[in-house]
Amino acid sequence: MKKVKLPNRPFGPFPTMLVGVDVNGKPNYVTIGACGVVSLENVLYISLKNTHHSTLGVKENGYFSVNIPSADMVQKTDYCGVVSGKTVDKSMLFTSFYDDLGKAPMIKECPMNLLCKVINSVPMFGFEMFFGEIVAVYGNEECLSAGKLDPLKVNPMIMMGSSYFSLGQVVGQVFKEGVEFKKTQNE
Ligand SMILES: Cc1cc2nc3c(=O)[nH]c(=O)nc-3n(C[C@H](O)[C@H](O)[C@H](O)COP(=O)(O)O)c2cc1C
Incomplete structure (x- = not known):
């Protein structure tokens, strides 16, 4: 196995997420790859560039939603990452819904919403990393198997290099x- 040196930059894989925020009372959606967990606590982080329209909304309301788009939503998902709510109204792209708490819009078409x-x-390199406590989670009924969200039905997208990939097949079981x-290792 021969190793080659590559540029010192992250290359992925990144999750493909749509973040929802109300900005000036109107839903705005932004595509992000910088999203993850800290531990198994009910906390997620997202990292948003200071100059994004969405960043205003998160600072204004103190809430955001993370919506997992399925692979068939690739065009609209990418679109939310190339146009800004500063100049384009992205509120009509999806059907927005709210939890009883209100606070941040979520996307009905996305199989999972947090x-x-x-x-x-x-603050980090012109971005703001927001840590969010998960206060409500929704799943689309047709994406459940035996009462649990089924990853293959959710069919999320992974970004790597300059492409989006869908999930593919199960290759193993956790733990x-x-x-x-x-069992094959000598103690
Ligand atoms: C695949 C993809 C991933 C992106 N990931 C991020 C990200 O993690 N953080 C971020 O601040 N911007 C990210 N962007 C850029 C924003 O989505 C883009 O600048 C968007 O137009 C900002 O919209 P807004 O001004 O309405 O908030 C990404 C864009 C794409 C296409």
């Missing part, structure tokens, strides 16, 4: 593959 309350934020491998 409403988050900002609990911390950290089982490692246990199987452990």
Whole structure:
């Protein structure tokens, strides 16, 4: 196996998410790859450029939603990442809905939606990392199998390099593959 040196830049894989915020009372949606977990606590982080229209909304309301688009939403998802709510009204692209709390719009067409309350934020390289406590989660009924959200039905997109990829097939089971491998190791 020969290694080659590559540029010192992240290359992915990144999750493909649509963040929803109300800006001046109107829903705005922005595509992000900078989104993740901190631990298994009910907290997510997102990282938004200071100059984005959406960033205003998160600062204004202290809430944001993270919506997982499925692969068949690739065009509208990419569109939300190339035009700004400063000049284009992105509120009509999707059907917006709200939790009883209100606070941030969510996208009906996305199989999974997480409403988050900002609990911390950290400025970083012209971006703001917002840490959000998950206060409500919604799933589309047709994406459930045996009462649980089914990843293959959600069919999220992963970004890597300059492409979006859909999930593909199951290749192993969490906490089982490692246990199987452990059995083959000499103690
Ligand atoms: C695939 C993709 C991933 C992106 N990831 C991020 C990100 O993680 N953080 C960010 O601030 N902008 C990200 N962007 C750029 C914003 O989506 C883009 O600048 C958008 O137009 C800003 O919209 P707004 O001004 O309405 O908030 C990404 C764009 C694309 C296409």
